[in-house]
Amino acid sequence: MTDAAIAFGPVLFVVLAVLTLFGAAVVHFGRLGQGRAVVLAAVRAVAQLAAVSLVITAILRSGWLTGLFVLVMFSIAALTSARRIGVAVRAHWVALALGAGVVPVLGLVLAAGVVPWKPIAVVPIAGIVIGGAMSANSQASRRALDELKARNGEYEAALALGFLPRPAALEICRPSAGQALIPALDQTRTVGLVTLPGAYVGVLLGGAGPLQAGVTQVLVLIGLLAAESVSVLVAVQLVASGRISRSGPAPRWTWRKRPSPGQTS
Structure with a gap:
């Protein structure tokens, strides 16, 4: 891993959770839509990228x-x-x-x-x-x-x-x-x-x-x-x-x- 790569670890997950909740709160209290949609989108992104990461090596062969x-x-x-x-x-x-x-x-x-x-x-x-x-x-x-x-x-x-x-x-x-x-x-x-x-x-x-x-x-x-x-x-x-x-x-x-x-x- 290069020095410029994103650090993977518990701190990353905490930051992602904070950003997700912050975005959801803004959408909810700002009456821009459903804050739940932000949370669901973030969860889906994590799950989908995790799944792709597991199979992408085999696919690219x-x-x-x-x-x-x-x-x-x-x-x-x-x-x-x-x-x-x-x-x-x-x-x-x-x-x-x-x-x-x-x-x-x-x-x-x-x-x-x-x-x-x-x-x-x-x-x-x-x-x-x-x-x-x-x-x-x-x-x-x-x-x-x-x-x-x-x-x-x-x-x-x-x-x-x-x-x-x-x-x-x-x-x-x-x-x-x-x-x-x-x-x-x-x-x-x-x-x-x-x-x-x-x-x-x-x-x-x-x-x-x-x-x-x-x-x-x-x-x-x-x-x-x-x-x-x-x-x-x-x-x-x-x-x-x-x-x-x-x-x-x-x-x-x-x-x-x-x-x-x-x-x-």
């Missing part, structure tokens, strides 16, 4: 197991995003939006050879890209659906002006959904000035030099931007076409048809 592990990560990301949006019964459409962003990015960096075809390299890069696309997809879809619900009158007005249902929905929800890219844009703009993200720090802790760490982080950030941009674009299109919609009756923009010429509405 096999290319097939590595591919299966990445597929499992992607599936969990799609289901998590679907639950966050509220469309668990249509998780395959969420998976489509995620895949549209993740697959081209991972395919390019692997095919070009900038990321070696080694499990130890593929797993972390895939996890970062999938995780970023998942968050962006969840935020974009939620924003788009909320906007369509809140501004349904404007949607109806657009139809009255001659817009078809999908273009009318896009005019309403696309700008707000695009705000899901703000975190990735801000992180990329300020990297090295405000933050030193995980990939950079991780490569440094692994013993590589600052230049190699910087190259790795730039690749991750730009890859994330590309993956999230495509995922958000596809998600918005799927929301506007009614493929992604919350549980319950289908939104009006998914079934409403404009009357044909000469037909009364």
